[in-house]
Amino acid sequence: MNPSFSSTPAATTIFSLKTKQRPYSLSFNPSPHHTPKTPSFATIICSLQRRPRPEYVPNHISDPLYVRVFDTTLRDGEQSPGATMTVEQKLKIAHQLANLGVDIIEAGFPVSSNNDRQAVQLIAEEVGNTVDEDGHVPVICALARCSKNDIDAAWEAVKHARKPRIHTFIGTSNIHMAYKLNMTKGEVLEKATSMVRYARALGCNDVEFSPEDAGRADKEFLYQILGEVIKAGATTLNIADTVGYTVPREFGKLIADIKSNTPGIDNVIISTHCQNDLGQATANTIEGACAGARQIEVTINGIGERAGNAALEEVVMTLKCRGDDVLEGLYTGINTQRIVMASKMVEEYTGLYVQPHKAIVGDNAIARQTGVRQDVMINCKGRYQIIDPKDIGLTRDHEAGVALGKLSGRSALKERLHQLGYMIKGEELDDVFMRFKAVCEHKKREGDAYCMLRKVKA
Numbered sequence: 001m002n003p004s005f006s007s008t009p010a011a012t013t014i015f016s017l018k019t020k021q022r023p024y025s026l027s028f029n030p031s032p033h034h035t036p037k038t039p040s041f042a043t044i045i046c047s048l049q050r051r052p053r054p055e056y057v058p059n060h061i062s063d064p065l066y067v068r069v070f071d072t073t074l075r076d077g078e079q080s081p082g083a084t085m086t087v088e089q090k091l092k093i094a095h096q097l098a099n100l101g102v103d104i105i106e107a108g109f110p111v112s113s114n115n116d117r118q119a120v121q122l123i124a125e126e127v128g129n130t131v132d133e134d135g136h137v138p139v140i141c142a143l144a145r146c147s148k149n150d151i152d153a154a155w156e157a158v159k160h161a162r163k164p165r166i167h168t169f170i171g172t173s174n175i176h177m178a179y180k181l182n183m184t185k186g187e188v189l190e191k192a193t194s195m196v197r198y199a200r201a202l203g204c205n206d207v208e209f210s211p212e213d214a215g216r217a218d219k220e221f222l223y224q225i226l227g228e229v230i231k232a233g234a235t236t237l238n239i240a241d242t243v244g245y246t247v248p249r250e251f252g253k254l255i256a257d258i259k260s261n262t263p264g265i266d267n268v269i270i271s272t273h274c275q276n277d278l279g280q281a282t283a284n285t286i287e288g289a290c291a292g293a294r295q296i297e298v299t300i301n302g303i304g305e306r307a308g309n310a311a312l313e314e315v316v317m318t319l320k321c322r323g324d325d326v327l328e329g330l331y332t333g334i335n336t337q338r339i340v341m342a343s344k345m346v347e348e349y350t351g352l353y354v355q356p357h358k359a360i361v362g363d364n365a366i367a368r369q370t371g372v373r374q375d376v377m378i379n380c381k382g383r384y385q386i387i388d389p390k391d392i393g394l395t396r397d398h399e400a401g402v403a404l405g406k407l408s409g410r411s412a413l414k415e416r417l418h419q420l421g422y423m424i425k426g427e428e429l430d431d432v433f434m435r436f437k438a439v440c441e442h443k444k445r446e447g448d449a450y451c452m453l454r455k456v457k458a
Helices: 009-020 087-100 114-129 148-158 174-181 185-201 219-232 248-261 281-290 312-326 336-350 371-379 410-419 426-440 449-457
Strands: 068-071 104-108 139-145 164-171 207-212 236-241 269-274 295-298
Touching: 068 269, 068 312, 087 104, 087 114, 087 336, 104 114, 104 148, 114 139, 114 148, 139 148, 148 164, 148 185, 164 174, 164 185, 164 236, 174 185, 185 207, 185 219, 207 219, 219 236, 219 248, 236 248, 236 295, 248 269, 248 281, 269 281, 281 295, 281 312, 295 312, 312 336, 410 426
Parallel strands: 068 104, 068 295, 104 139, 139 164, 164 207, 207 236, 236 269, 269 295
Antiparallel strands: none
16 A cells, blocks of 8 residues: 655654754755655555666765665675575575665675685676666675785676675774774775775776774774775775664764765765664664765674674665655665565575564564454554555465464454354354463464464364
8 A cells, every 4th residue: 555645834844843853964954855744644654666776876876865775694694603605595695685676785705715705706697697677787796805815806706797896894993903903093094095996906996995893983084094095996985883882873973974074975975884782773774874875784684793784674664664754755776575585585594583573574573462453453454554564575364464362352363263264253252262362371372373273173
């Protein structure tokens, strides 16, 4: 169901009141490209039409509201303990990411192992040259430290893709420079600029640079090194909160300050990479986009080192649900109806099972067990559901999202019985309901209500 929107003076007033509370100026200010809208609360908010994807230019996006999705499931996601995948599994996931509409696929870290090099090269040659029905071909990216050996390996692996990218990084916080690199600021600055320049000299016209641990770096040094790598040829600057240290207001201000203080920033794309150590990754990513970042680095199901990364499905659905009314019209090119399929594939291949209450893709995310809310959902889904399950590719027998359990009421039980072919009412329904409750007291919720109802019948 597509929502209807109404634009009123009241909506504009509410929008400006919210933004006045922010201590820094972001892209929340009224934009000539978008008029804030207020959703009709009688509808399911998230069922919006997809917009055309702008033509890909490494350092420029023609539509200022478009946000590129950079998926690092195959690189950072695989760094989750136990998540190692085979070359064949990585290739299948890469195809699924392309079908999903991801703009950039970070396929791996080629210098780290022969298997990773092989996987990245295969993905570049196959997925990186496959054109979908909309004419989209994803960028295939490989990670490299700021060293010639790493960059050579990355370029050899991705150079046969239609749109190859090298992503190089170096630590920029005081703790990283002193205890990991044992380098001075001057040495880090020289290494970063020379390696970006080297990557461009190899023939790669799409180079991403990440100042590792930017969330804890000295801001003046950050502005300096970013300005210098822009001169050296970087096309994307990825601001990495490597240890998940920042909170949304702080991270948004960091992006805004970089945008205001970095020489040449208008000639590149600002990106975000947010780890989830404090549970802020999705919120930080959204805040970064609102502050001017136009690439977001994410993973399917939020997998990754330690507590993981910003989850693709959470960020994308937030932009889809709230982009028009409170997020300045920001949007992505993701086909959200393929989210569940991608989530299940990654879950199966990595062995990292999705928690039931995980936002968007968890089994409980669009299910209701409380009796009063089940009754409402059966009659009007929009009151407790902002996402149409079909919008993320979820199909099920009971469209209201009713999960039978000990908190379910008569209406939910009656509805499910009708779906199973039992037309029960009156005293007979009362009797079945009492026996159903008794069964529920002794067991957890079952995925198929028919199994539970058979026990009641017995």
